[in-house]
Amino acid sequence: MKKGILLFLLAILFSYSQSFAQSQDVTATGVAAVLQGDKAIARDTALNDALRKAVEQAVGTMVSSETVVENYQLIRDSILTKSQGYIQNYKVVSESPSPELYQVTITAIVNLGDLKNDLGALGILMQRAQKPRVLFMIAEQNIGQEFYMFWWHGKSEFKGQHYDMAASETALKEEFLNKGFNVVDSSVATGKIEVSNAYKIADLTDAGAISVGKQLGAEVIVKGKALAKEGPRNTGSKVGSYIADITASALRVDNGAVLGSARGHGVSRNISEVTGGTEALEKAAREASGKIIDQIIAKWSGEVSGGGLIQLTVRGIGEYSDFVKFKDIIQGQIRGVQAIYQRSLEGGIAVLDVEMKGNAQQLSDEIARKNFGGIPVKVIGASANTVEVSLGGAVSAKTMSTPPSSPPAAQPSPPVPAAQETSSFFEADEYLVFSGDRDENGRVGKMVTRPTATNPEGEFLMYHDGQKVWSKFFKAVRSAAASELQLGSRIYFFEGNHKEGVYYSPKDKSEARLESWWRDPVTDNSLVNNRGIVTVGRYRVDVSNAFVEKK
Numbered sequence: 001m002k003k004g005i006l007l008f009l010l011a012i013l014f015s016y017s018q019s020f021a022q023s024q025d026v027t028a029t030g031v032a033a034v035l036q037g038d039k040a041i042a043r044d045t046a047l048n049d050a051l052r053k054a055v056e057q058a059v060g061t062m063v064s065s066e067t068v069v070e071n072y073q074l075i076r077d078s079i080l081t082k083s084q085g086y087i088q089n090y091k092v093v094s095e096s097p098s099p100e101l102y103q104v105t106i107t108a109i110v111n112l113g114d115l116k117n118d119l120g121a122l123g124i125l126m127q128r129a130q131k132p133r134v135l136f137m138i139a140e141q142n143i144g145q146e147f148y149m150f151w152w153h154g155k156s157e158f159k160g161q162h163y164d165m166a167a168s169e170t171a172l173k174e175e176f177l178n179k180g181f182n183v184v185d186s187s188v189a190t191g192k193i194e195v196s197n198a199y200k201i202a203d204l205t206d207a208g209a210i211s212v213g214k215q216l217g218a219e220v221i222v223k224g225k226a227l228a229k230e231g232p233r234n235t236g237s238k239v240g241s242y243i244a245d246i247t248a249s250a251l252r253v254d255n256g257a258v259l260g261s262a263r264g265h266g267v268s269r270n271i272s273e274v275t276g277g278t279e280a281l282e283k284a285a286r287e288a289s290g291k292i293i294d295q296i297i298a299k300w301s302g303e304v305s306g307g308g309l310i311q312l313t314v315r316g317i318g319e320y321s322d323f324v325k326f327k328d329i330i331q332g333q334i335r336g337v338q339a340i341y342q343r344s345l346e347g348g349i350a351v352l353d354v355e356m357k358g359n360a361q362q363l364s365d366e367i368a369r370k371n372f373g374g375i376p377v378k379v380i381g382a383s384a385n386t387v388e389v390s391l392g393g394a395v396s397a398k399t400m401s402t403p404p405s406s407p408p409a410a411q412p413s414p415p416v417p418a419a420q421e422t423s424s425f426f427e428a429d430e431y432l433v434f435s436g437d438r439d440e441n442g443r444v445g446k447m448v449t450r451p452t453a454t455n456p457e458g459e460f461l462m463y464h465d466g467q468k469v470w471s472k473f474f475k476a477v478r479s480a481a482a483s484e485l486q487l488g489s490r491i492y493f494f495e496g497n498h499k500e501g502v503y504y505s506p507k508d509k510s511e512a513r514l515e516s517w518w519r520d521p522v523t524d525n526s527l528v529n530n531r532g533i534v535t536v537g538r539y540r541v542d543v544s545n546a547f548v549e550k551k
Helices: 002-023 039-060 064-069 073-077 079-085 110-121 126-127 167-178 205-216 273-304 320-333 359-369 397-401 419-423 507-512
Strands: 021-033 087-097 102-111 133-141 220-230 240-252 258-268 309-317 339-347 347-358 378-382 386-390 430-434 439-450 457-460 468-471 475-477 488-494 517-524 531-536 541-542 547-549
Touching: 002 419, 021 039, 021 167, 039 087, 039 126, 087 110, 102 133, 110 386, 133 167, 133 240, 167 240, 167 273, 205 220, 205 240, 220 273, 240 273, 240 488, 258 273, 309 320, 320 339, 320 347, 359 378, 430 457, 488 541
Parallel strands: 133 220, 309 386
Antiparallel strands: 021 102, 087 102, 220 240, 240 258, 309 347, 339 347, 378 386, 430 439, 439 457, 439 517, 457 468, 475 547, 488 517, 488 547, 517 531, 531 541
16 A cells, blocks of 8 residues: 555656656746726736746747747747746736836746647747758558568568558658658659668668668658557457557768657557558557657757757868867857867868757858968868868978968958948848947847837847847948948947957848947048048947948
């Protein structure tokens, strides 16, 4: 009896811990205008705003701020409008009523499990992973079959037995499609790809699955085995019981990393052996697919909030000192890089794992733009999770000791964007948002709620942290003409791209959104015509980085 009570209590504790692990504590503040003196309605509105912002914060831990911005309308309509459905419970921490505004601060527990499922159903998390294509490779043995059947054998017959698409593989595809995954159609592969005889087996190795996946353009492989067999049957009954089991794992094609693995079990009853086995296989596959999808979503969510590993292969290493310098610059000067782990170095080729808040495309773009102090670094390949670069080999000692026949060329300045490029840094609904009228430092935000006659503040979704703020201090800006760079004129300039004491315009729209902007009056314009430099406050600014307020 005592043992039974103990097991019951342990079960409750386990259930509680699982529930807690799927929840997140959030503090959020909601604000509402007090209309016609009705503070009760204003309080309710402010409380609903706080609940919505609590869910927004939880969404921000699962997907990037850029993804939130790009899909804000979809997220707002499908998730934020039912925000209370994701709140397990909440507590009002403080209230600040005033004649014009009512402010409510809460602590809330957000159910991450439901939120992940809905984000997955909307395909939002698929965008974070750049919409990978999934290929299924499941070897299946149903009742009445003597061997495991699998499509990568390359024929419609296997050892004299004809087979169609595996029931378990079909069920897996349906579940992944329902969650927004892109699925590769393996039926087009028969006879059109080269599969090594060594890989024409049911117990397919990871290397074999990856080889086939690359030929079909897949980014993720789900491989495994499924088996159905007859269960116990009541004497004299025409209805039999059938059981099925499946084991499957998900792999990244480019680096072989395991995204998830699971087992599934299914039971059915039917008069027909084949139908009963098929139903059991489908149930087992759906159980396994749910577990694998949850693991994949958790993996991607963790990479967004805490950073993931990107495999960086470095070729052409001639001098070890160049390689060390390259690593130091990656570690210290690439945004989002948190750590570098050296896995191997042999024959002038090194393999590194870069822990980074960002994806491989962002890493390769940053490397392509970075100056490595004379080391000829080139990006020669990239995929969703890998980057490959070349250091161009070492400079020989003879070349280094020979004096150059002509003076070395001056380092080129960053290119001045054309007018159409600078104007493209901002969309029509994007503004520089400041916390006060005299605040010099601002950030780019997307206006989601416009000011009204009764409320001069606009609501902005800020790109750099994914938070929403209300402010009446916001400016729409455009590139300044040279004639507008007069002494005392207020100029706005980008603060995140400076070199040798000069501030240059953003490299692209993404950088413009994520780094801060500054505003000050022009204090010196004597270098505008001959050097393209204007002094704003105490800062030297390239004229391509000078912006003025739109009127």
